Amino acid sequence: MKEDFLHYLCCFQKLGTPPLTTFEGDSIEVIYPGTPNGGRGPDFLNAKIWIGDTLWAGDVELYLKASSWYHHQHQLDKQYDSVVLHVVWENDNEVCSPLGRLLPCLELSPRVGL
Numbered sequence: 001m002k003e004d005f006l007h008y009l010c011c012f013q014k015l016g017t018p019p020l021t022t023f024e025g026d027s028i029e030v031i032y033p034g035t036p037n038g039g040r041g042p043d044f045l046n047a048k049i050w051i052g053d054t055l056w057a058g059d060v061e062l063y064l065k066a067s068s069w070y071h072h073q074h075q076l077d078k079q080y081d082s083v084v085l086h087v088v089w090e091n092d093n094e095v096c097s098p099l100g101r102l103l104p105c106l107e108l109s110p111r112v113g114l
Contacts, residue, residue: 023091023105026052034060041079049085051104058084067093
């Protein structure tokens with residue numbers, strides 16, 4: 001599995017059969033997946049996503065493993081304050097934003113038949 005493939009899945013909204021839910025069980029509806037970021041910072045910028053009863057506008061970060069968030073020290077980087085959804089292949093760890101907010105996680109491995 002490569003992170004580029006996760007990018008493809010998110011860009012073209014090939015995230016498996018609805019309904020989407022966070023790892024924690026909240027419903028997810030992607031209104032706009034965001035603009036791919038070719039530079040430093042979150043992978044997708046300015047996304048609009050319903051998570052539960054809240055419409056979030058912010059950024060999306062992708063990783064093969066959720067724990068990579070800490071390996072890359074995003075919990076200390078203000079560029080990641082606006083992340084509203086963490087999309088991972090494998091959710092092996094809860095992650096918090098630099099502001100200390102637990103980030104909702106969409107785990108793709110159970111949703112994508114490979």
